[in-house]
Amino acid sequence: MSSLVRRLGRRGPLTHVRALHASTSTATPASSKQATAQLYSSGRQPIALSSAGITFTLEDGRKVLDGMSGGAAVQCLGSTNPDVVAVMAKQAAQLPYAWHQSLGNAPGEDLAAWLTARSDGALVAAAFLNSGSEAIDTAIKIVRQYWLEEGQPQREYIIARNPSYHGNTLAGLGIGNVASRRGLYAPYIPDTFQHVTTPQLKRSGESEEAYVAQLAKELDDKITALGPQNVAAFLAEPVVGSSVGVMPPPKGYFPAMAAVCKKHNILFVMDEVMCGTGRSGTLFAYQSVCEGVQPDILTMAKGLGGGYVTISGVLVGPRVADKIIAAGQWKSSQTYQNHPINCAVALSVVNKIERLLPNVQARGKQCVAELQEAFKDEPAVYDVRGQGLFIGVEFDVPSDLSPRFATRVKNRCFDNGLLSLAVSGGVDGTQGEAIVLAPAYNAKEAEISTMVEILVKSVKECLAELKKETA
Structure with missing residues (x-):
């Protein structure tokens, strides 16, 4: 005690x-039939080889802008802080x-x-x-x-x-x-x-x-x-x-x-x-x-x-x-x-972090404002909201899609060079689709604008594909 x-x-x-x-876990070897010795919860992820600032470099050479502070709102200072x-x-x-x-x-x-x-x-x-x-x-x-x-x-x-x-x-x-x-x-x-x-x-x-x-x-x-x-x-x-x-x-x-x-x-x-x-x-x-x-x-x-x-x-x-x-x-x-x-x-x-709080506030307001402007005439976007550098975009789309719409947008964002987070079931545990951005606190104005551009592009692409599916 x-x-x-x-x-x-x-x-x-x-x-x-x-x-x-407050404990660690020890990994156990995977069976010889698996392609990896790691036990994955959702399938093998793309391998990141390095990161610098708010960009990841993948093993295939692609670069991905980090809109989620490492994926789960963790890497709040970006990478490479000597x-x-x-x-x-x-x-x-x-x-x-x-x-x-x-x-x-x-x-x-x-x-x-x-x-x-x-x-x-x-x-x-x-x-x-x-x-x-x-x-x-x-x-x-x-x-x-x-x-x-x-x-x-x-x-x-x-x-x-x-x-x-x-x-x-x-x-x-x-x-x-x-x-x-x-x-x-x-x-x-x-x-x-x-x-x-x-x-x-x-x-x-x-x-x-x-x-x-x-x-x-x-x-x-x-x-x-x-x-x-x-x-x-x-x-x-x-x-x-x-x-x-x-x-x-x-x-x-x-x-x-x-x-x-x-x-x-x-x-x-x-x-x-x-x-x-x-x-x-x-x-x-x-x-x-x-x-x-x-x-x-x-x-x-x-x-x-x-x-x-x-x-x-x-x-x-x-x-x-x-x-x-x-x-x-x-x-x-x-x-x-x-x-x-x-x-x-x-x-x-x-x-x-304490020294970066003014930037968190400024970049958060920028991100919400740019997203609201970009989606103001898009009826499938139900809401754009945020607090600091914690931003959510909620969609008014069917929740019985496979894969879910939020997952589609997340995957398309990744293909277009942006790491984001998909949330499904936010309304009542089943209904509801949203995408979250939570960039690093030292993100620059231009980097936020690029994240917005990629997210908007990805959403529009996914909506166009959904329209074809349901036509």
């Missing part, structure tokens, strides 16, 4: 900053590993202090793991321990939203609700994970005020039905990511949901694995879109390591941290938790 390390008094005005003191590589090498030579149960390390302490100091007082302690899925699992465990320490073990339910995606562990799949990912493992998912509606204002046909009131009532009714004394937490992404194809919240949504949480004394957990770490235009996504609402627990990953290391974080506010400190022991521990190389690299990455 893990203990909380010493309170850090050396970091700015937060005299009580602390760091909470100073980040130097930090990695220096830390590897100085202290490559120390198990957090036996020894602390300076990079972990410094990263925790850096992040919490920029949270507007919301977050006071952190632990660092290896993936967003691990961070979600850990957040769930923290929620459980909090209520055990409160003497309320009956608080077992955690309410999230549908559709939503919160990672690929069983707990992450359970608290998330993407049928194509979750259904296979349904026998292993308990009913303590409950769901309410993910906001999709435009499809509601209502005013923001009326729609937000409806969603707040839905959450309140869900808690009442389960018994407020039995509900532990509400979990949501500030900006919904891969489950719906990027969806900022309606105005007033987070204050309304926070009021319901406060009414029933439940914890508010924010999943910023994809939308955070600068992606939404501020260091933490809640600072961009939550209208002053702050989390009790927050998860982050993806851009935190910039693609150079595998790192995620769980950060907690004073309510949670004080309760665990008083208990004397945080009941969670993983082998590679607070890994010194990961933490050192992440600290270098977030320092760079």
